[in-house]
Amino acid sequence: xxxxxxxxxxxxxxxxVLAILSVFILVAIFTxxxxxxxxxxxxxxxxxxxxxNVLEDYLNDEVCYPEPGEILTDGKICKKPFSPYLSQLPCDxxxxxxxxxxxxxxxxxxCKGWYKIYTKLENTKDPIIEKVGCxxxxxxx
Numbered sequence: 538x539x540x541x542x543x544x545x546x547x548x549x550x551x552x553x554v555l556a557i558l559s560v561f562i563l564v565a566i567f568t569x570x571x572x573x574x575x576x577x578x579x580x581x582x583x584x585x586x587x588x589x590n591v592l593e594d595y596l597n598d599e600v601c602y603p604e605p606g607e608i609l610t611d612g613k614i615c616k617k618p619f620s621p622y623l624s625q626l627p628c629d630x631x632x633x634x635x636x637x638x639x640x641x642x643x644x645x646x647x648c649k650g651w652y653k654i655y656t657k658l659e660n661t662k663d664p665i666i667e668k669v670g671c672x673x674x675x676x677x678x
Contacts, residue, residue, distance in 0.1 A: 571660070574659040574660050575659075575660055575663075577630045577631055577659060578658045578659055578660050578663060580630045581629070581630065581656045581657075581658060582656070582665070584627035584656070585654055585656055587623070587627060588626065588627070588640070588654050589654060591622040591623050592652055592654075594622050595622060600648065601648040602642050602643075602650075602651075602652050603642075604642075629656075631659075639653075639654065639655040639656075640652060640653070640654050640655075641653045641655075
């Protein structure tokens with residue numbers, strides 16, 4: 538009887554190694570994509586802060602908040618100039634459109650007493666969503 542020593546890997550061992558590597562790669566990819574989404578959400582929040590500052594500056598100068606037609610079209614804002622406060626209103630970082638930014642205001646008074654600005658975050662588990670009371674959804678549908 539002749540015994541042969543096999544120094545190579547069997548097919549099952551190769552499949553196991555490939556499966557483990559695949560799991561690691563998938564975890565890395567999803568972690569990376571999640572971080573990208575959090576980065577875009579941070580940009581959206583910064584954009585909302587910028588819009589809020591512009592609206593407050595406008596209020597200080599004009600004594601009222603702007604009518605929606607002054608800064609947006611159909612409740613949507615993006616790339617439109619709002620002189621002298623901003624050369625261009627911000628756009629959504631993922632597709633450079635106005636889809637994710639909305640502005641509404643108190644339409645019951647002659648001089649608008651409040652406003653709301655909305656954005657849609659990609660990370661639905663962001664703690665700010667719960668903090669502002671929008672766990673069930675906020676903003677226009």
